[in-house]
Amino acid sequence: MSNKKFIFSLALAVLAFALFFGCTQGGYTAQTNNQANGNNTTNQDNNVVTSSNPQNYAVNISNFAFNPAEVTINKGDTVSWLNSDSSQHTVTSDTAGLFDSGFLAKGASFQHTFNEAGTYTYHCSVHPSMSGKIIVQ
Numbered sequence: 001m002s003n004k005k006f007i008f009s010l011a012l013a014v015l016a017f018a019l020f021f022g023c024t025q026g027g028y029t030a031q032t033n034n035q036a037n038g039n040n041t042t043n044q045d046n047n048v049v050t051s052s053n054p055q056n057y058a059v060n061i062s063n064f065a066f067n068p069a070e071v072t073i074n075k076g077d078t079v080s081w082l083n084s085d086s087s088q089h090t091v092t093s094d095t096a097g098l099f100d101s102g103f104l105a106k107g108a109s110f111q112h113t114f115n116e117a118g119t120y121t122y123h124c125s126v127h128p129s130m131s132g133k134i135i136v137q
């Protein structure tokens, strides 16, 4: 191989390498952008799903009663019970295991989010006369 041919071959090899490397980089950048766009789209979709505007409803526990005793909410809404009595109370689902606050001292609160439609009755495990109902539409 002559000196000129060798240099020409070397230049070709360098050029080929530069082209290949450049294309690889370009491809990588394009893929990264696609992924970023894909993530944005996913986030927007998630926002739409979660921003169905969930509400928070308050039930006050006072004078040995749940006030209001009956609350109608939509799927995904949360109910917060606050014990305003000096006596301890619980918020316990009539359906065992569905939700149970345990003992709530004065000023303590308990929250439960209802994700499925239905009628949920509950009571205080200390005072059987205390009962309430959450209707989930």
Ligand SMILES: [Cu+2]
Residues within 6 Å of the ligand: 064, 088, 089, 090, 124, 125, 126, 127, 130
């Ligand atoms: Cu009670």
